[in-house]
Amino acid sequence: MWLYLSFEGYFQMRMATDPDPADEPRGVSGYTFALAGEPDFDNLLHLQPDEEGVCERRFGYGKNDTGPRVGVTVRQAKWYDDETLVYKEAPEYLEARVSFVKAQLTERNGIIIRNDLFAIDPLRVQVRNKRGTLVLDREDFLDPNNPALPITQANSEMLERRQPQGLTDNSVEVAKATGLPDVSNDSCINNRRIRQRNLEELLKHTKKPVERAALATRISQLNILRRWWDLSQGGKPIDRRAHQLTLQAYGWAVDINGAVHVNKVGADENTNWPLSFWMGGWDGDALCAYISGYLSIPCTSGT
Amino acid sequence: MTSLTIELTTRDDLINTLHLAAELEHNLMCQYLFAAYTMKRSTSEGLSEVQLEKTRGWGALMTLVARQEMEHMGLVLNLLTAIGGTPYFRRPNFPQRKERYGKLGIKSELTRFDKETIKRFQGFESPHPEPGPEFCATRGVPREDIRALLLAPQVFTQRPTEATVTAARGAQLPASEIEFTSVQDLYVSLAAGFVTVVERIGEKNLFIGDVKAEIWGGPGTPYGEGSMDDLSQYGLDLIQVVDLKSALDAIVEIVEQGEGILAPPDYIEHTHYCIYTNMLNDLLDEKPGFDAARPVVRNPLTRMHPDITAAREVNIITRPETREIASLFNFTYETMLLMMLFLYGSSPKTKQQRVDFMNAIFFPLMTMFIRPLSEILTQLPAFKDKKGNAGPGFELSRDVLVLPQPANIWSEFQRRFDILAWQFDNLWIYELRPADDEIVKRVRYMTENMRRLADDWRAHWKNVGRGE
Numbered sequence: 001m002w003l004y005l006s007f008e009g010y011f012q013m014r015m016a017t018d019p020d021p022a023d024e025p026r027g028v029s030g031y032t033f034a035l036a037g038e039p040d041f042d043n044l045l046h047l048q049p050d051e052e053g054v055c056e057r058r059f060g061y062g063k064n065d066t067g068p069r070v071g072v073t074v075r076q077a078k079w080y081d082d083e084t085l086v087y088k089e090a091p092e093y094l095e096a097r098v099s100f101v102k103a104q105l106t107e108r109n110g111i112i113i114r115n116d117l118f119a120i121d122p123l124r125v126q127v128r129n130k131r132g133t134l135v136l137d138r139e140d141f142l143d144p145n146n147p148a149l150p151i152t153q154a155n156s157e158m159l160e161r162r163q164p165q166g167l168t169d170n171s172v173e174v175a176k177a178t179g180l181p182d183v184s185n186d187s188c189i190n191n192r193r194i195r196q197r198n199l200e201e202l203l204k205h206t207k208k209p210v211e212r213a214a215l216a217t218r219i220s221q222l223n224i225l226r227r228w229w230d231l232s233q234g235g236k237p238i239d240r241r242a243h244q245l246t247l248q249a250y251g252w253a254v255d256i257n258g259a260v261h262v263n264k265v266g267a268d269e270n271t272n273w274p275l276s277f278w279m280g281g282w283d284g285d286a287l288c289a290y291i292s293g294y295l296s297i298p299c300t301s302g303t
Numbered sequence: 304m305t306s307l308t309i310e311l312t313t314r315d316d317l318i319n320t321l322h323l324a325a326e327l328e329h330n331l332m333c334q335y336l337f338a339a340y341t342m343k344r345s346t347s348e349g350l351s352e353v354q355l356e357k358t359r360g361w362g363a364l365m366t367l368v369a370r371q372e373m374e375h376m377g378l379v380l381n382l383l384t385a386i387g388g389t390p391y392f393r394r395p396n397f398p399q400r401k402e403r404y405g406k407l408g409i410k411s412e413l414t415r416f417d418k419e420t421i422k423r424f425q426g427f428e429s430p431h432p433e434p435g436p437e438f439c440a441t442r443g444v445p446r447e448d449i450r451a452l453l454l455a456p457q458v459f460t461q462r463p464t465e466a467t468v469t470a471a472r473g474a475q476l477p478a479s480e481i482e483f484t485s486v487q488d489l490y491v492s493l494a495a496g497f498v499t500v501v502e503r504i505g506e507k508n509l510f511i512g513d514v515k516a517e518i519w520g521g522p523g524t525p526y527g528e529g530s531m532d533d534l535s536q537y538g539l540d541l542i543q544v545v546d547l548k549s550a551l552d553a554i555v556e557i558v559e560q561g562e563g564i565l566a567p568p569d570y571i572e573h574t575h576y577c578i579y580t581n582m583l584n585d586l587l588d589e590k591p592g593f594d595a596a597r598p599v600v601r602n603p604l605t606r607m608h609p610d611i612t613a614a615r616e617v618n619i620i621t622r623p624e625t626r627e628i629a630s631l632f633n634f635t636y637e638t639m640l641l642m643m644l645f646l647y648g649s650s651p652k653t654k655q656q657r658v659d660f661m662n663a664i665f666f667p668l669m670t671m672f673i674r675p676l677s678e679i680l681t682q683l684p685a686f687k688d689k690k691g692n693a694g695p696g697f698e699l700s701r702d703v704l705v706l707p708q709p710a711n712i713w714s715e716f717q718r719r720f721d722i723l724a725w726q727f728d729n730l731w732i733y734e735l736r737p738a739d740d741e742i743v744k745r746v747r748y749m750t751e752n753m754r755r756l757a758d759d760w761r762a763h764w765k766n767v768g769r770g771e
Contacts, residue, residue: 018666018670019366019370019537019666019669019670020670021670021675023745023748025345026344026345027359028362029363033359035356036353037352108667108752109666109667109670110666110767111667111671111752111756111767112755112767112768113767113768114767114768114769117768117769119768152751152752154766155766156767156769159767159768160769163768163769210353214356216356217356217359237535239536240536
């Protein structure tokens with residue numbers, strides 16, 4: 001018997017972007033910032049809005065305050081009997097909340113990972129049903145023989161387990177998930193221009209100097225949609241602030257192998273639990289991106 | 304177009320002038336980085352939230368300008384390579400009197416971010432003659448007109464014979480004999496010089512260098528495995544120089560980004576001159592008492608160097624734990640320069656070796672060690688007995704950087720990384736401050752990273768996580 005949980009939604013990740021150092025607390029030379037009135041970056045993947053460290057921003061005034069809202073939940077849940085090959089709905093897990101506890105996307109500017117194929121670490125998956133009860137909690141070890149091994153001592157094979165398979169530009173899957181009308185660069189640029197206009201409107205209705213300073217920074221960043229230097233490119237390419245709206249990091253596939261802390265679904269604790277997901281649609285203004293994935297739980301009992 | 308000072312007529316003229324250009328770009332980059340790293344980064348340093356936001360904005364612009372100075376240095380090195388020159392990483396230690404660069408009048412000193420410093424930087428980047436206050440709000444020159452301007456007949460204020468002698472001795476000149484009157488004058492003279500020398504000896508005879516030894520980015524770069532295929536996301540564009548057209552493109556890019564005198568219509572506000580002009584205006588508008596920078600002393604060095612010409616302006620760091628970190632910074636910086644000397648040099652190397660070196664220099668060493676060490680130094684007291692913080696001195700202990708034999712290159716850098724890892728691990732500061740001190744935590748983080756870098760270098764990058 002297996003329990004399949006399909007989850008998706010926006011998460012927040014407040015982190016610096018290169019060429020800032022990976023531990024930069026507020027952002028200087030990259031394009032992501034801890035703005036006036038906001039705490040320093042915590043570099044953590046927040047899949048739930050009530051996690052400590054989440055700092056959601058406004059995206060416009062009144063009805064135009066639309067943008068990513070943090071919350072990754074189970075959208076489909078099914079039991080699968082691998083003897084009878086029959087699927088059954090598992091409504092008790094619909095709307096369950098998925099979290100990756102204290103997870104970070106790690107690269108350290110080429111010291112651990114190269115070229116933005118970030119490794120996720122630590123990796124500990126929790127699922128709470130819609131009543132808030134923790135029903136699953138299991139961690140993954142980089143090296144099951146040495147659970148305490150830090151990522152700075154992991155070899156490439158260990159890291160690869162925690163990396164995506166690759167990156168896709170202009171991903172249809174991402175655009176569909178985040179509501180972009182299509183995957184073209186023009187759509188990405190248009191999306192940023194709409195956000196900029198909405199923030200300019202919000203600025204008109206904002207009196208507090210701290211909030212105005214933060215908005216001014218966001219508005220000026222949204223001005224940078226085409227790159228300035230183009231001799232080698234033969235035209236001004238789209239800037240990463242817009243391009244990443246349809247960029248997808250695909251193919252994370254980790255068989256969760258470590259200690260089980262909570263098991264209220266009858267999961268088999270002696271085998272690994274396959275977890276797979278993609279992340280994409282990074283909105284550097286919101287510091288949010290979309291995640292969509294599956295957690296497959298082999299069960300010794302169920303339904 | 305104004306008249307130029309010197310007519311460059313030979314390959315030697317070009318090479319020696321490019322050496323001077325490389326030295327200047329290196330020099331300015333260090334000054335800009337120093338000032339940027341002195342900026343306050345938290346409200347706990349006495350700034351309001353609004354002031355902190357403003358300070359961060361200035362810091363972002365200064366690091367952009369510094370990155371573009373690195374790019375200019377890279378373009379100059381490509382120009383050198385293309386015409387058969389050798390890479391040039393020499394520069395005198397800070398501080399230097401402004402007479403060191405003759406009529407260029409460039410004062411070389413490491414000073415914290417303030418009005419005087421930004422005014423000095425504005426002067427470095429100023430078009431000549433200095434434009435009026437309307438310049439940064441006006442539209443520039445369309446790019447198609449720029450080449451025509453550069454190729455137009457030039458007027459020189461010196462006779463070729465005199466100029467040749469002066470230029471040919473380039474960066475090694477006694478300061479008073481450098482005749483270029485501005486950075487703009489130097490680069491526009493170079494552009495005219497390339498045209499002149501091509502006319503005299505022919506394009507094929509000028510561009511005799513091993514163009515494969517150049518480092519360049521953009522689509523089609525042989526180094527596409529890293530971020531080199533996508534450099535413009537950082538406001539940069541390193542082009543390959545193979546002929547007169549690409550040589551002029553490289554020079555135009557440098558002058559456009561810096562002085563802006565030839566900048567295209569939509570770019571004027573982003574030129575270095577206008578960035579500093581606008582920053583200075585912002586600073587002048589601020590209320591008294593707003594100090595965006597840490598109390599960093601001028602020219603904080605670990606020791607005096609024989610090539611310093613303004614010895615009275617040096618502040619020797621006397622606090623032992625700070626001095627130790629300043630020395631660590633200098634060794635890291637020197638290691639990075641040595642790696643670049645190998646990377647740009649003409650010794651035989653495979654494409655993979657180039658990529659391996661670039662993967663150590665451009666992101667890890669620059670962003671994960673040079674900058675954080677600099678920022679930490681500006682938070683630490685420089686002296687035992689008086690106030691004032693330290694900073695990165697960019698000290699070069701030897702006049703010339705020398706590489707070992709090619710066969711020993713990898714092991715030499717292994718030795719350096721191992722030394723760095725050991726030094727990071729054994730800093731005195733761990734004993735003097737509590738483990739949860741923010742500076743100690745950051746140094747520990749760098750220690751982990753240096754150990755990993757050293758181990759991975761030993762494994763020939765076998766442990767790093769896969770890139771695409």
